[in-house]
Amino acid sequence: MTKTANAPAEIDLDTATRLRLVVMRLARRLRQQAEPDASPSMLSALAVIERGPLTIGELAEAERVQPPTMTRVVARLEEVGLITRDADPEDKRVARVSLSNEGKKLIARNRSKKNAYLAKRLRATGTEERELAAAVALLESILNED
Amino acid sequence: MTKTANAPAEIDLDTATRLRLVVMRLARRLRQQAEPDASPSMLSALAVIERGPLTIGELAEAERVQPPTMTRVVARLEEVGLITRDADPEDKRVARVSLSNEGKKLIARNRSKKNAYLAKRLRATGTEERELAAAVALLESILNED
DNA sequence: TATTGTTATACTCTATAACTATA
DNA sequence: TATAGTTATAGAGTATAACAATA
Numbered sequence: 001m002t003k004t005a006n007a008p009a010e011i012d013l014d015t016a017t018r019l020r021l022v023v024m025r026l027a028r029r030l031r032q033q034a035e036p037d038a039s040p041s042m043l044s045a046l047a048v049i050e051r052g053p054l055t056i057g058e059l060a061e062a063e064r065v066q067p068p069t070m071t072r073v074v075a076r077l078e079e080v081g082l083i084t085r086d087a088d089p090e091d092k093r094v095a096r097v098s099l100s101n102e103g104k105k106l107i108a109r110n111r112s113k114k115n116a117y118l119a120k121r122l123r124a125t126g127t128e129e130r131e132l133a134a135a136v137a138l139l140e141s142i143l144n145e146d
Numbered sequence: 147m148t149k150t151a152n153a154p155a156e157i158d159l160d161t162a163t164r165l166r167l168v169v170m171r172l173a174r175r176l177r178q179q180a181e182p183d184a185s186p187s188m189l190s191a192l193a194v195i196e197r198g199p200l201t202i203g204e205l206a207e208a209e210r211v212q213p214p215t216m217t218r219v220v221a222r223l224e225e226v227g228l229i230t231r232d233a234d235p236e237d238k239r240v241a242r243v244s245l246s247n248e249g250k251k252l253i254a255r256n257r258s259k260k261n262a263y264l265a266k267r268l269r270a271t272g273t274e275e276r277e278l279a280a281a282v283a284l285l286e287s288i289l290n291e292d
Numbered sequence: 293t294a295t296t297g298t299t300a301t302a303c304t305c306t307a308t309a310a311c312t313a314t315a
Numbered sequence: 316t317a318t319a320g321t322t323a324t325a326g327a328g329t330a331t332a333a334c335a336a337t338a
Contacts, residue, residue, distance in 0.1 A: 016261030
């Protein structure tokens with residue numbers, strides 16, 4: 001095979017297309033760098049649960065997924081002991097989900113742990129973490145507004 | 147259900163964690179807004195193929211996926227007629243992949259088409275497209291450097 | 293033997309449709 | 316009847332291991 005393809009920027013593409021490509025490729029890369037303890041969807045749900053106990057429906061809405069999707073994510077989180085689930089005493093249909101001690105520890109561990117992959121990328125590109133933080137904040141705002 | 151959860155920014159999280167969360171959630175959203183003609187992974191591969199005919203292995207390397215993954219994406223692209231595949235006459239193990247006319251048309255269509263979802267988000271947040279383009283460029287640089 | 297690509301298999305992530313239990 | 320959540324099923328996206336064809 002000929003020497004490959006350190007993919008050049010796709011400069012002709014419009015912003016929407018570039019956003020789609022970079023987000024999908026970054027998602028792939030970050031997945032490959034995954035935590036051993038929990039998958040990305042589990043970590044994402046965990047970050048929501050951390051802000052306070054929630055029902056499955058609230059979680060699904062916050063994460064913008066359908067309820068069956070959240071049922072499964074929550075089931076796996078419970079299986080590995082990262083959350084606890086309590087039936088609402090006033091309405092037995094409702095399940096309230098909270099972080100377990102294990103879950104709290106995992107979040108704390110993640111927070112204090114330097115992400116080696118990202119740190120390396122930032123060094124390689126001479127990007128200040130502050131610049132990346134600003135870019136991330138912009139994407140968050142696009143994502144969170146209704 | 148109590149009034150929900152227009153998820154507030156997770157300001158305590160470190161940049162790496164926020165990047166992971168926002169990329170995974172954006173990927174989910176963009177997937178939900180998917181093109182009818184081709185899935186995100188197909189479009190991503192197509193954008194690489196557009197730069198010139200490539201072998202499966204080169205494509206896999208450019209997209210940073212394993213060969214079996216690319217075999218499948220290419221199979222679907224071929225099925226729906228977006229690419230053509232020609233055996234290399236000098237080495238019959240090798241398959242060379244190029245855009246079909248349909249594939250070229252799809253790319254042109256995407257390029258000229260305004261992405262309604264993204265446009266709405268930008269309007270809602272008062273974000274200039276130029277600001278988003280800068281943020282996307284930063285992510286691209288992190289992704290592409292070796 | 294080494295390389296290119298495929299097949300077999302499995303896991304994650306997600307959806308829709310149909311269901312159960314409770315209200 | 317309506318709501319909260321689950322189960323059944325399916326498809327996309329990805330990986331590793333084992334293989335076939337060709338070099």
